[in-house]
Amino acid sequence: MKSIEELKAIKERALKEISIRENENKVRIVVGMATCGIAAGAKGVMSAFIEELNKRNIQDVTVSMTGCIGICRHEPIAEVYEANGEKTTYIKLDAEKARRIVAEHIVNQQPVIEFTIGAAEK
């Protein structure tokens, strides 16, 4: 270790790894992973969320799973919870849509209206 910069670089890298263990209010992406969700392809959707967040180096968003949300015909479903508790429900997702949600909703804070349950049930 020859400089403080080296130490800081290691810290940045490692912090990314363990930031998941902070119990703060963060943005959460929750993917429905009950039988209905898995059968409709939720697994690939969740992987796409994780990969895209990793690729973009986003640390303050967690991805977790939940059971059946109750609207199985709309699976795969993911819900984005803002830090203030507000929720957006996205339906009939695939990997490509998941990546767009990360880009538009998470990064640019513009919910992708066309994928939401509100748009589908109009």
Place this chain on the structure above:
Amino acid sequence: MVCRSHILICNGTGCVASKSPEIMAKLNEHLAANGIEKEVKIVKTGCFGLCEKGPIMVIYPEGATYCHVSPDDVEEIVNEHLVKGRIVKRLLLGDKDAEDVAKSLENVGFFARQQRVALRNCGVINPENIDEYIARDGYAALAKAVTEMTPQQVIDEIKKSGLRGRGGAGFPTGLKWQFAAQEVNDQKYVCCNADEGDPGAFMDRSVLEGDPHTVLEAMAIAGYAIGSNQGYIYVRAEYPIAVQRLKIAIDQAREYGLLGKNIFGTNFSFDVDIRLGAGAFVCGEETALMTSIEGKRGEPRTRPPFPAVKGLWEKPTILNNVETYANIPMILLKGAEWFASIGTEKSKGTKVFAVGGNINNTGLVEIPMGTTLREVIYDIGGGIPKGKAFKAAQTGGPSGGCIPAQHLDTPIDYDNLIALGSMMGSGGLIVMDEDNCMVDIAKFFLEFTVDESCGKCPPCRIGTKRMHEILERITEGKGEEGDIEKLETLAESIKQGALCGLGQTAPNPVLSTLRYFRDEYEAHVKEKRCPAGVCKAMLNFSIIPEKCKGCSLCAKKCPVGAISGEIKKPYVIDTAKCIKCGVCMDSCKFAAIEKK
């Protein structure tokens, strides 16, 4: 790779003993079976502190804390929590019916009242991964010290913080460093006392197991402050997990150049080596510890000269305890004012206690100095099991004393404990309830000192032996008039005459129990009665005829055939045959057996 979920599982000695390695193996197996082994990371951590509820497992991002996890629970945890996202409520710590995880922990006073400084990383990071330590500001204090501060500024900061030694005596740490820094010598040493000999104390072990790098970092800071390039950690060989993690930590720190030559590109060089102790209590005494590091028989010597002047190999040396070191990086990072704002007027910061004995939440707690004993025992410790009454708390191990119920509201700090006739010691806290005999407790601790006395000086070698003999007599119902006074005379002589701190404090358990529970001693000596019903020689078991239904269960259970009688008529115990084991009393369904 960032994982969607982290499973933290305690790998402290306590949880390892209750099968956490087996749980990890099963986790790996079931994660792989579900094809999610790449999304979920298993992290082995140090002690969470709640050893009584172990093995402890915490799953993030939900922060679900599972307790008493067994290898058989793993499949359910993986299938429910990790695959389907459903919390396994029956394993949750705290309120199992809460709506969510955060609410389940709301009423767990164990964590809420603690303030973690020395234990800040225990149970949070993987102790075998230096990167996780660095992520939590690890080695930033060392970087700050060697690149921005002069050695004197480091010492001044530690002095200003008011930090006192956590190993027992409470000597101001900054002052100790100042003395060693003032010495002019071509070689100085920094030593770490990880000998932790008090029965019941295990905070040093937990820091080494859960956060070994903090000790290395602090030792390097100390080396910079006093002008030393070599450190030694003296740790007992009975702590295999701690030794193993220290070795890994030292290797990683050397690889990163955080130990070794020209640290952070400066002229400062420092390295650390481990020396194993064989577990002798006396080797926790500073002069005996250094004699042992030199490869000689671990015996104390007279002071002065103090180690800061002539220590290891007659060179200026500082010796601090593990927990003391664990506070150092935080003081440099957050500032002396921050540290001094915690605690009482003369005792700053926090203190870790290893809480054991008759208490619900056995484990490690870190509290601000000045917290009362009542808060520790009832709010954090969860009170006494089976609703029994609190009798006394023993602090300071074999050098300390007992604090009775009337002093439960005394704020805990160095000076208050001394005033009560006990001491902080390394922070063992053993809780005793109404069923403990105080004479027996004093005898237990004295037996420990008799065994562990190194034998160099007669007051300790012979004096404690004689005291122990008197106590044995008293507990066997053979106490004589004048025994109590003899104990007091001996105790005073040993205090004045013994060579080292261990001998000088050895009579404390007897003196403090005499101070608060003299009536119990007198009952033993004069009435040949043990009020708590512990000392067997003075007990007699008998059957109360009115309550006995004549079921014959006790007669069947009695291992020596001392109980006889006819079915459906009251039975009797032959006291000549009875070995006072108490099996009859435990087996009787009608509470018809009494001991007096």
